[in-house]
Amino acid sequence: MKAKQWFNLHAWAGLFVGSLLLITCLSGTLATLSHEIEYLSDSKFRALSHSPNIDFTAIENTLAERYPGSQIISILRHQQSYLATEVSLKWQQQFLFVYVDGATGQWLGEGQWGRVSRFLRNWHMNLSMGWTGKLIVTSLAILLVILVFTSPIVYRQWWRHLLKKPRQLQTTNRSSWADWHKLLGLWSYWFIVVMAVTGVWYLVEHGLQTAKVDHYVKPPATVSQLQSNAQQPRSSATIISAAQQAFPSLHIRAIQYPTKANKAVMVLGDNNDILVRLRANKVYLDAASTDVLAIQKAADLPLVARIKDTADPLHFGNFAGLGTKLIWALFGFLMTFICVAGLYMNWLRVKRKQPSLLKWFGIMGAVSMLLIGYSLLLTIQTFSVRQAPATVYSPVLGITQSNN
Known part of the structure; x- marks a missing residue:
């Protein structure tokens, strides 16, 4: 040419x-x-302490006191320690974001699904x-x-x-x-x-x-074939403890409860890998018994799955x-x-x-x-439309907290 x-x-x-x-x-x-941008716009998005640790027990206690009868959908600690930890909550059959200080569990504010980032x-x-x-x-x-x-x-x-x-x-x-x-x-x-x-x-x-x-790794049979459990799901702190014992090097930043009793709860975090999404390292557990069902490590991902988890970062x-x-x-x-x-x-x-x-x-x-x-x-x-899931297989806070 x-x-x-x-x-x-x-x-x-x-x-x-x-x-x-x-x-x-x-x-x-x-x-x-x-x-x-959210951090600058409202104090509820700002963490009070910049400790990398997360006190899940303190967070649950705060939520149980302020939102009795609610259920946790997920908890996420951002990679940046200056950002508030955000909790997706099912509260009075509605979806609600609650922002807390991850290290202390102190309540910072609440908001709906619609926000600048969304x-x-x-x-x-x-x-x-x-x-x-x-x-x-x-x-x-x-x-x-x-x-x-x-x-x-x-x-x-x-x-x-x-x-x-x-x-x-x-x-x-x-x-x-x-x-x-x-x-x-x-x-x-x-x-x-x-x-x-x-x-x-x-x-x-x-x-x-x-x-x-299919271009991403499927959960192993121990996860996909999990049977429904009549027992109540355990607290996030108990689940996190079991996940940490199974994957000691994992720096845990998130937990995601399932919507059904025959689905696994997922604990996600970082494991000193370069350029991967949060979901690349995870532990699957039975939410009722806290039995570890499977562990996924970014280092073990096949090429296409690794590319998929690298693209966003x-x-x-x-x-x-x-x-x-x-x-x-x-x-x-x-x-x-x-x-x-x-x-x-x-x-x-x-x-x-x-x-x-x-x-x-x-x-x-x-x-x-x-x-x-x-x-x-x-x-x-x-952008602000989000319905809470019909069911969440997580503890009802303030009512079943004794189930640890």
Whole structure:
């Protein structure tokens, strides 16, 4: 291909659904820092003590006192110790988030399912449009791959311009926008590659899920064939103790109770593995007897399952504390600006020949804008909707606490 053809391919990939790509970059960047945004917005999201330990007994006692008759759905301690521990609770047949200090169990506040992190996650992940929305978002990875491949070809001898000072940005000066577009693109190239690779994986994963192809490890037979138990489920502290004995190196951060008596309770945590989701290391237990049914370790996962558990930390930078999240957010904003600059540069280039903004934007541009508006309204209407499960196989707090 000739240089002009490579340039046209690069421009096409950036303009095809440029506004949608821009919004996806922006929403993903904000989602990376969504819990920090919540932290700044309300004191209930802030842990009082930054100890990595979790006192499950204290948490249950606090919940039993404030919400008698409630049931724990799950407890989650975030990787960042400055964030409050959150408890998903079934309270008066409704879903409720309760925020506590993980180390002391002190009550910090409560809230519903809808919050900043949920809004941004729904919008970024699938435009709040379910299967169709996820296909649209993940398909943008193909455009990113084209942009990653064509950029070094279009920008010849790019290595000579890594330290080149760009011109002062001027609203109507296309060359100044081009300077910033190229320079920021060079310094953000590694990040765009990461987004393209993880985005392609999400697209592949969506296809596997649609085709109902198993690509993650199934729980062993001891878990799937668990029989219903007439006994009452045990307290989280008792279950955590049994899990810790079975998996001593696990730094426990979460417990998830099942919705049925023949399902296992899961205890999840970290085990000094690099780039894995919380669910990669877990212990399955019988909620009534606390018998350990199975242990899953990230180190033992097959390749595809390991990729699946690595994609999210790599995509959002949530694998090494606040530092990596800030780095990911910075380059996410730069990537967003690169999208803005690319769109605006193209408009400045063609506006003399095509002064109509609507004609320049084209059919796909109009469709993208309509899709963005529709998805935003849909997210506003649906992001706070969450029903409590009909049943939860967990202790009724304040009533059956004596069952330890």
